[in-house]
Amino acid sequence: MKKVLIATKNEGKVKEFTFMFSEMGLEVTSLLDVENTPDVEETGTTFAENAALKAEEISELYNIPVIADDSGLVIDALDGRPGVFSARYAGIEKDDNKNMDKVLDEMRSVPPEERSARFVCALAVARPGMETLIVEGYCEGEIGYKKTGSNGFGYDPIFVVGHTSSTMAELTKEEKNKISHRANAMAKLKDQMHLLF
Template sequence: MRKFVIATKNSGKLKEIEEILEGMNFEVVSMEEVGVTQDIEESGSTFEENALIKAREVYKACGEMVMADDSGLEVDYLDGAPGIYSSRFAGEGASDADRNNKLLSLLKDVPFEKRKARFVCVIAVILSNEEYFTVRGTVEGYIGFEPRGNNGFGYDPLFFVPEYNMTSAQMEPSKKHEISHRGKAIRMMLEELKKRLDV
């Protein structure tokens, strides 16, 4: 069975991707499982550039089909921040709680209607030296006033989805995968893979 390498060390992200890809006829493995352990510097200025940088580095090291994603949160009131800096928003080594607390402090006293935000996920897939593609998924919502829910990771406890009247972290995993930026991007990726490969 052909390997499909996920270029991440984030266990929450890996678990989510594995759940969504269940049933595909390739073996989903992490970059560490194929011996790629170095940290890859994301020096791009867009989600697309960063996803491609990661995917290319891992492909170069292992020669297997590779998927990398770069995702983040864009808050309109903060001119699109934290954006591509979402994981580094509260400094190196900060926890999810640290990042969420920083976001809440920047939005202190900002009314709900001005807290519009979206999660963005760009996936880059490298199939060979010559062949690659990117896809982009988004989900719209608002930043809540306090963390709610224990499912998910990152900014999920603050990301309120009005249609469901709950945060991403309050959703069952299957519901979250259905509507999430990553779920949408992975489904687009699968459509592309089906066109290009026999999967």
């Protein structure tokens, strides 16, 4: 079985990637499995730039193919925030609950018809000596009024999916992995996997 290194220490993302890549016959390892890997500074202004920075630096470090993602929540009423700052929106330390509380507070007076938002995922595949491949996936929805559901991670409990009444955190893992921004990006990547491995 071919292996792929995912440049993340986020356990939630590792679980999702493991599930998705297993269907392609790929074994996933992540930065959780590698000791003393330096944190890559995310200085990009877009998800794609940050994903490429992470993939390229880790690929160069270990001289192997690496996949990195950068993803987050884009809210129209907040001019695209939290965007690339999604993980640390409420402060330097990553805290999902504080991040959601900040969003809900900022959206308190926004009417239902103006609460549109989307999850965005950029996947970058860096291979030694080759051009980095980048694909993006999206999941449209809107911001709810409270946290609902206990599945998933990040902003899932306040993100109402598409034209449903369910938050991402109310979906099963299988349901989420069919419609999520990461799943949509993975589908695009899957179409090009024969070029990569």
